[in-house]
Each structure stands twice: as C-alpha cells, then as structure tokens.
Amino acid sequence: MSAKHPVIAVTGSSGAGTTTVKNAFEHIFRRENINPLVIEGDSYHRYDRAAMKKAIEEFAKEGKQLSHFGPESNYFDLIADTFKSYGETGKCRRRYYLHSEEEAAEHNARLGTNLKPGEFTPWEEIEEETDVLFYEGLHGGVVDGDVDVSKYVDLLVGVVPIVNLEWIQKIHRDNAQRGYSAEAIVDTILRRMDDYVHYITPQFSRTDINFQRVPTVDTSNPFIARDIPTPDESFIVIRFRDYDGADFPYLLSMIDGSFMSRPNTIVVPGGKMGFAMELILAPRIHQLIEAKKKA
Numbered sequence: 001m002s003a004k005h006p007v008i009a010v011t012g013s014s015g016a017g018t019t020t021v022k023n024a025f026e027h028i029f030r031r032e033n034i035n036p037l038v039i040e041g042d043s044y045h046r047y048d049r050a051a052m053k054k055a056i057e058e059f060a061k062e063g064k065q066l067s068h069f070g071p072e073s074n075y076f077d078l079i080a081d082t083f084k085s086y087g088e089t090g091k092c093r094r095r096y097y098l099h100s101e102e103e104a105a106e107h108n109a110r111l112g113t114n115l116k117p118g119e120f121t122p123w124e125e126i127e128e129e130t131d132v133l134f135y136e137g138l139h140g141g142v143v144d145g146d147v148d149v150s151k152y153v154d155l156l157v158g159v160v161p162i163v164n165l166e167w168i169q170k171i172h173r174d175n176a177q178r179g180y181s182a183e184a185i186v187d188t189i190l191r192r193m194d195d196y197v198h199y200i201t202p203q204f205s206r207t208d209i210n211f212q213r214v215p216t217v218d219t220s221n222p223f224i225a226r227d228i229p230t231p232d233e234s235f236i237v238i239r240f241r242d243y244d245g246a247d248f249p250y251l252l253s254m255i256d257g258s259f260m261s262r263p264n265t266i267v268v269p270g271g272k273m274g275f276a277m278e279l280i281l282a283p284r285i286h287q288l289i290e291a292k293k294k295a
Contacts, residue, residue, distance in 0.1 A: 002087030004295040006288040007133045007152055008036075009083075009140030011207070012159035013069070013166060013200045021159050021211065022136045024277035028285055029134075037130040039082065041137010042097035044075045049118025056191075067192030069138060069199050076147045079139055083152035086133040096121045131289065141203035150206045155284055158207035165215050165229065167222040186223060209280065212237040213270065234270030237261070238280065246280060254279055 010021045029036050045068060047055050052066075052073065059066040066073055085092040098104045098117050107121050108114060115121060141150035141158070150156060161169070167189060174180040174188075204210055213236055215229035240246050243264050251266055252258050255276055258268040268276045 002152075002154065003291045005087050005090040005133070006154040006292060007083045007087055007135070008155045008157075008285070008288070009135040009149075009153045010157045010159060011041075011135075011138065011140030011142075011203050013138060013196065020273060021157060021277060024274055024281060025134060025285075027278060028282050032282070032285065032289070034131045034285070034289065035129075036132050036134040037086070037092075037094070037126060037128075039092075039094060039133060039135045039137075040096060041079075041135060041139060042099070043095045043120065044079050044137070044139070045097060046073050046075055048097075048120055065191045065194060067188075067195045069192045070195035071144045071199070074139060076139060076142055076144050076149060079135075079142070080147050080149045080152060083133065083135070083149060087152055087154075090130065092126055092133070093123045094126050095123045131292065132285075138200065139203070141206045142199055143202065143206075144199065150203070154288055156203075156207045156209075157281070158204045158210040160201075160204050160210060161213040162215070162219075164219040164222040165213060165234075168219060168225045168228055171222065171225070172228050182223070208241050208284075210237075210239045211273070211277065212239070213273070231270035231273060236268045236270055236273045236276065238266050238268065238276065240264045247283075251276070251279060 008025070010025070012021075025036075028034070045052070052068075055073070056066045059072075068074070082092045082094075096103070096107055098107060098115055098119055098121065100117055104115055104117050104119075111121060113121070135153075139149060140153060141156045143150060160166075170189070171182065171185050174185045175182065180188075213234050215234045217229050217233050219225060219229065239262075241264070246266070248260060248266060252260070255266075255268050255272050257272070258266055258276075261267050
C-alpha cells in the first residue's frame, strides 16, 4: 500500500457490472479534479482473441479447462508488479486490449500501428504525473501462490451480483453484442467455473467495500430468462469490511428506502446504486488524496 501514490481497484467477474462503479469513480475524479492513471484488467490477459481460442482447444485435448478467470491465461504477477511499481514511484507500464473496431482505430491513429480488434497494443512506459492508479477488471484483489495483488491496493471495491443474475447479464450481453449462441455461452460458463470458484469469489473476502445486486424477481433458471431484471427490480447489498468505514446514519438519511441488514451492511434500492456509490466512495477517495498530500 502507498500513501504517496494510492492504488484503487474495482474487481468483479465478466458481466458483473464493474462499469457502473467505474462511472461513479469518473464522476468523483472529475468533481474532485483528480487525474487518474486508468488500467484495464483485460490488458493483462496472456492471450489475444485468436490465441485464446487456440489455447482453449489445446487445453481441451489434454482434458483441461482454460478460462479468462484463471492463472494460465493471465499475468497475475504483472498486475502485482504494476501496482507495486506505481505505489513506490508513481510510474508503471500499460497496454490496451482492443475490444472493438473503434478502439483499434483510436490506438492505431495514436501509435501508427495496424492492430485489429482482439489484439493488444505494445507496452508503454507511463511517465506522466497522475494522482491515483485506477484499475477495473477481473483480478484487482487476486491471490495465487506467492503472488498477492491485493496487498498493493489502497482501496479495493468488489462488484458481485448473485450468481444467477450474473449469468443472465452475461448471456444477454454475449448474445446481443457478440452474437454468441446460448449453447456457446453456457459452455463458457461451465468451462470457467473452477477458476471462478478459486480466483474470482475469494477476492470478495479481501475487499474494503462490496456492492452486490440482488433481484426481487425470479431468476431461478437464468438460462431461460427473457430479460435482465431492471434496477428498480433489485436491491443493492453494500458490505463494509470495517465497521468504522461508513457514516451509516448519514447514508440512511440521504438514501430513501435504505435500511441496515447487519452492523456493517446497508441495503439500498437498485435505482439508487450510482448515487449510493458516489456518497460512499467520495469520502474514501478524499481521504486517500489528503494522505497523499501529507506524504
């Protein structure tokens, strides 16, 4: 951990909704005039899109499963090195995974390259002065053997809907945006389950704050769900690791319809998720910046 160069990480599995938290952080950064260095978790995958497909086939021939959740397809050590380097010096390396034609065009114009969607940009040394490192991805708090990413994070936030809702969101996203068949999506869910259990879920016992979305409609069979439950059909269960980590009376007074379910847990209506995040996260970030100034 570092007072002078703080590291903030948002961690959650694919389709979990980490983008919502990222938007909340962006609002806070803009409002507080904070300049973040943004790191994308996908940039630490070991394989590009074509190589990953081939590697999955090779692993399958040996009776093994390969997924984006596990250590065989990610550089956990490089995530830890990036966080450690930034915490010590305020500098690190960064690259991008190109998800779309738009992203490829943007970075090709910047770098003078001819990269395609599904490929990585080259690693670049980041020398610019920034206030915090902000990571959003799958493994912001992962631990694997001697590699412990979480110990270099000053504020670790988890985003974790109940698993049936997570599957519904993934099924709908992969079908609508990527054109995958229902069968292919289910195969992916099954293939990555072992890594999910061993490398994704343990992170949420290390987070400072968890945001868990719980639907109030029937999601008992996610594979036949016709639509994703709306925010108004959900509650957000927010758990704090430290009892002193939040001003609960203030939050209850500010968020209509909220209530305490445990001494360290507040529940808010799903439609208030973004508002609740900003109320909760802004003071934490302010504390990090004040400590940075003193350091």
